[in-house]
Amino acid sequence: LDGAILLISAKDGVQAQTRILFHALRKMGIPTIFFINKIDQNGIDLSTVYQDIKEKLSAEIVIKQKVELYPNMCVTNFTESEQWDTVIEGNDDLLEKYMSGKSLEALELEQEESIRFQNCSLFPLYHGSAKSNIGIDNLIEVITNKFYSSTHRGPSELCGNVFKIEYTKKRQRLAYIRLYSGVLHLRDSVRVSEKEKIKVTEMYTSINGELCKIDRAYSGEIVILQNEFLKLNSVLGDTKLLPQRKKIENPHPLLQTTVEPSKPEQREMLLDALLEISDSDPLLRYYVDSTTHEIILSFLGKVQMEVISALLQEKYHVEIELKEPTVIYMERPLKNAEYTIHIEVPPNPFWASIGLSVSPLPLGSGMQYESSVSLGYLNQSFQNAVMEGIRYGCEQGLYGWNVTDCKICFKYGLYYSPVSTPADFRMLTPIVLEQAFRKAGTELLEPYLSFKVYAPQEYLSRAYNDAPKYCANIVNTQ
Known part of the structure; x- marks a missing residue:
């Protein structure tokens, strides 16, 4: 904006x-x-x-x-x-x-x-x-x-940002892009977030609420592309030209529940609908439990759940049944610990040796990663595989919740050329990490909120009396 x-x-x-x-x-x-x-x-x-x-x-x-x-x-x-x-x-x-x-x-x-x-x-x-x-x-x-535009004046490289994903009634996926510099032409091949390229096959702009085809878009304009791969906040072109704005991090969901369609035959329709909604709304998160095959929804509160239920019924014609929500906890290691699994030492089935250490960090620090293994010895593809394995391993701690507020260090690695592959390191890492967590032990972290309550003077005494009933502590008043 x-x-x-x-x-x-x-x-x-x-x-x-x-x-x-x-x-x-x-x-x-x-x-x-x-x-x-x-x-x-x-x-x-x-x-x-x-x-x-x-x-x-x-x-x-x-x-x-x-x-x-x-x-x-x-x-x-x-x-x-x-x-x-x-x-x-x-x-x-x-x-x-x-x-x-x-x-x-x-x-x-x-x-x-x-x-x-x-x-x-x-x-x-x-x-x-x-x-x-x-x-x-x-x-x-x-x-x-x-209002001063953030767009670059004069000739410059292309730079645009995806700020909205929308699905039409015919299930066409539209990406809304604000162009900050350069010109985007039909049939251009454009680099996305400095990685893969996409080819622009259709371009639209919105005129009086209607989508109209165009063959080019200029700096300062909003262009709409029909594309299956662009995501929210993807950057087209040169990321260095994107204006720097402070971003508000999306809040972590506090509750989760199991959702199922009222009609069992609509399960695939429900999954397709949730995929579309989560694609355009980053506040909605869901996954399918690999063991029970239940659909688990994570959400912030009752209002968000009511909105999603209404959207599923009105737009996608799927009625759902929700179980009683439960609180989402997280885990943190209790102490420092290390664990190593060596290559060719049973029961290790992988062509890799990995040693990891875990250390607890103060609350709110998040997960930090460090590698002590030289890139000169273990190249980037193997190192990336270890990081991917750590991310996967942190999704489920000893009590089944995400692990946070800890530092994980990749301290030792060994491979056999040419038989070792990044997949060996990717698969072994979560196993090593789990054993390190078992040595360290983990504690459950319960979510808590910090907020301000505005109330007329005559209701302050009631607020003081009611706060302890809901396990709330009043820090100060103004």
Whole structure:
């Protein structure tokens, strides 16, 4: 995104979801404009809304318009210097100049506002009504002037990013790509994420909600490709030209449950539907248990599960039955441990020797890997096979849960040329890792959440009383 418009209801003020969206935008460093909507309704008190925004979102706002409310609806841009107070107060040089009585040029104030807006430390505020088309033309003009495109100007290498995957009613898989530089032509062969190449056989753009065929797309445009291999966040062309944006990591699911179709004959339809949904929504994770053949869904909470159930029924015509969800745990080693399995020593059936060590790390560290075996002795393909085996081995610890918060070191390796292959190392690694975990022992880690609760003053005492009932600890209050 080059920028965002955050809608705030003039009637309802800042809602819970408004806070969530605003904090996400700030975390990602996306310039944001506040737009107070529905100002044509009766009983509007804009001063209360302004105060609500300052207390719950940010005090660094610049009110850009003067508003006359119902019944004499009128929105006009400020021309006097009052709108610049927040801009001046945030810059020491401008404030010193202002306090000494020197005149401030409109150009330097606008430049300072633009810099702080792009840095997400200042938020212009506009008004209107989308339903009544009040203030919308002005907002479009503001968007044109304030949001700077991240695209490269002039001739340059191709660079584009896949930001959306969508399936049509005919099950065609569409990849939506934002081009940041270069030109994409029909029948071009394009490198994806600096690995494999794809050939562009069909190109579309969206015009008034309809897909229209095109034969080329330019920097700054959104192009749609029909492709089975492109994934979310895949980069077409030169990855170095991709603008750097802060990303919010997808949260780990907290719960899992077994899902099955109400009609057993729809099992394949259910699996196909889950594949499509998970392809376009990274928050949905599922797998088929290799022993029981049950379909296991991992999810964040009840609301997500209700949305998925409704989507399966309405779009894919598959009704499902869910079992009682269970908590997803993780495991961490208790102490340092090492284990080695040698080549040609029964019962090792593989042409490989591998020695691994495991060490516990502080909570939240994740899994870290290190190799002490020289690439001069064991080449990259064998080393990659060991890493793949470690990733596989960490998927199931001693209690059957993913292993995390540990450091795994590849300390020893031996191969026989020419009989040893990377597959030998890939297959042996999880066996060695399991034995290392058995020597170290593992502990179960239960998920916990850190969150803020906003409540009126009169409900604080109840919040204090209810928190312990749900195993929650209140750290501090403001």
